[in-house]
Amino acid sequence: MNSENRVLTIHFSLFTFHWEEAVADPTDRVKENVLGAYYVDMQCIDCDVCRDTAPDNFTRSDENGYSYVFKQPETEDERELCEEALTACPVEAIGNDG
Numbered sequence: 001m002n003s004e005n006r007v008l009t010i011h012f013s014l015f016t017f018h019w020e021e022a023v024a025d026p027t028d029r030v031k032e033n034v035l036g037a038y039y040v041d042m043q044c045i046d047c048d049v050c051r052d053t054a055p056d057n058f059t060r061s062d063e064n065g066y067s068y069v070f071k072q073p074e075t076e077d078e079r080e081l082c083e084e085a086l087t088a089c090p091v092e093a094i095g096n097d098g
Helices: 049-053 076-088
Strands: 038-040 058-061 066-069 094-096
Touching: 049 058, 049 076, 076 094
Parallel strands: none
Antiparallel strands: 038 066, 038 094, 058 066
């Protein structure tokens, strides 16, 4: 009986991925933001995530159809909720320069 060795060759293609972290643009802030570390830029798609997450800090501009920071966080709890909103924003329109 002839024994035959079988070799399975798998070719992997090598891909190079370029990861560029998208962040809010501090030069493109919406005009309604109050001064301070947190802000919303013009990328906002008015999805409600920040307003649902940190309602004491974010509100909606009905006239312009986007969110903005109407009050900077004053407590650690508010800061944590603003950070959660920043992380959850689907278009990364929330920034923190603090």
